[in-house]
Amino acid sequence: MLHDQTFLRTPGPTPIPQRVTHAMNQPMIGHRSKSFAQLFKDTSTRLKPIFGTDQPVYVLTSSGTGALETAVDNVTSKGDKVIVVVAGAFGDRFASICEKHELSTVRLDVPWGESVNQDLLTATLREHQDATAVLVTYNETSTGVLQPIDEIAELVQTHTNALTVVDGVSCIGGVPAYMDRWDIDILVTGSQKAMMLPAGLAFVGVSKRAWERIQANGSSSFYFDLQQYDKQYENGMTPYTPAVSLIQGLQEVCAMLEEETLPEVYKRHEVMKNMTRAGIRALGLPLLTSDEDASPTVTSVKGAEDLDVDAFRNHVRDRFGLSLAGGQKQLKGQIFRIGHMGYCSPVDIITTLSMIEMGLVECGINIELGAGVKAAQEVLINDVPSTSK
């Protein structure tokens, strides 16, 4: 094969568009310069529709985990009761962050591969009406479940005075988010997923209601103190040196999302989800999640009975340069995951399925070559009618 060709189909990091690479190649500028302030004000403003908010979206130089800790640290104080919906490895991490901060952490454990049962959630909210925050993972990367975050936020509002704090790391920029309309108080994402950038930036949307809490609470951290970020926000600056080249790239990402328009971006992710699921189904491999719970950005596939999924992943990596993700924690060795977010098109899904088909055959699994590709093609042709005559 063309030995350096690679297909990065993990649920983050994701491929970087050439336009974004070019933007990151601009000459370095000082982070206290007018040029930077212009850049930063521009990108900060253009992040708002992606978060569905009129409130500021703060930019941190850290991974998504750093931003999740920022959220927890700024809206809670030691001993506060919080409810964490744990539906996979990243819900589990969210709970670990709360425990690290010595919060009274109520875990609502959900079977991995499912979204939260709303009756159970309601019961938990009623039992713990004194909770100060409810933490939920919008898109659970480890399972490929998109939680109905609007309905969850509504239940939280109905039954408690808690803030709704949402980990949107592996979906924001690829799925709808309306912080203001849905009453989400904190929404966090990272740069290396649907936002089409290398890792290194994280974005934190904060509601007015959350700000009241933050001002009352303070932060235990120097670096992650949101009040410091807010102080510099109007000046187009950050309190500490930001990852300037990534912010240069972010400007181009915003342009790309605006050109395609957000509704079309979200539709593309839906189509890629439907194509991936139809293709995998046509090959006879079981999907981990139901259609209703399925994520538009990542699909988890259970192996066929005779398939060593990790050996299969190594095979397609070595043979075709295709990177797929494995299972995490209790799903290790049980599933493989296909990322389809950010700089990824329906045609890329067809390419990916074709390599998966060949890899399966070469790993001794009896599937029909081309069947997954065909099913995906049919979805594409039906879901996205051609506009040319």
Place this chain on the structure above:
Amino acid sequence: MLHDQTFLRTPGPTPIPQRVTHAMNQPMIGHRSKSFAQLFKDTSTRLKPIFGTDQPVYVLTSSGTGALETAVDNVTSKGDKVIVVVAGAFGDRFASICEKHELSTVRLDVPWGESVNQDLLTATLREHQDATAVLVTYNETSTGVLQPIDEIAELVQTHTNALTVVDGVSCIGGVPAYMDRWDIDILVTGSQKAMMLPAGLAFVGVSKRAWERIQANGSSSFYFDLQQYDKQYENGMTPYTPAVSLIQGLQEVCAMLEEETLPEVYKRHEVMKNMTRAGIRALGLPLLTSDEDASPTVTSVKGAEDLDVDAFRNHVRDRFGLSLAGGQKQLKGQIFRIGHMGYCSPVDIITTLSMIEMGLVECGINIELGAGVKAAQEVLINDVPSTSK
């Protein structure tokens, strides 16, 4: 002028070499892949000589400030007594981090523009022998003073059992550092200074002695918990998603430093310091620091009597694209600062001085055009004899 030509002569960020930009343009790779583990092990090993240590140097995705907080958070516990040498804005920030972490913080304030008086330091160490850590800024970016960190570490060892924790953000990679030989326990730097990268990474060297303290203490942070970084270190991984593209660039930075050799890199910075100082002196402008205290990476210049330094900086920026830094906090409006570190050569110093000369004349200051350039040329010719016949 060529309107998009720029000369970034701030003490961070600094220009990015084309080779490093190319390295950062490589296709994105997964941070849990074999390729990444190879890259990370390679760069981690190659950082060691830059820090002068056989111990691990950890890579964080954050600014330098995040890494300074990491140092404080991991080696101290609430209520511990620490001594902070405050010789400028970054010493002040170090003290603020300690105060945020509710340490009993003893500030040893040093006049801005000077290094610490060793008799005073000795007296302070004797008075506070129960201090658990002494925090010092190796190169105070706000003043352009390089502290004699080897001598300071020796005094700390002689008079206390405290750890020596060093902020090397604006010099490591441009000046000698021998953590092991000098008994430095924690040494921190950022990526955007002498390390020739965009901001977004920070590096933390940790001594064996510091590890004992860290294991006993634990960390109050989830994201900045060094024990988590250490757990993944041998696997060539980081606990949370790292800024992969910057690490790809770091590999090329290591290659560049190795090709030039560290002794030659340090010599180049010395020569640039001497050229800058000779040039400024020849123009009759006063320098903030003595020759003995002067930093090889940044030079602070007091304005001439009639010079509005900030108007001058704006003028050279608009006229020539030359970025100089201003004074911070109590030095605001008093000085301008010339950065000469990282991807900067003696010839760049001549260019910079020539623009400073023209800018001064255009701002109405009576200096002799070419005098600074000539003095710098003489230093270069004397200090670095030509090797061609």
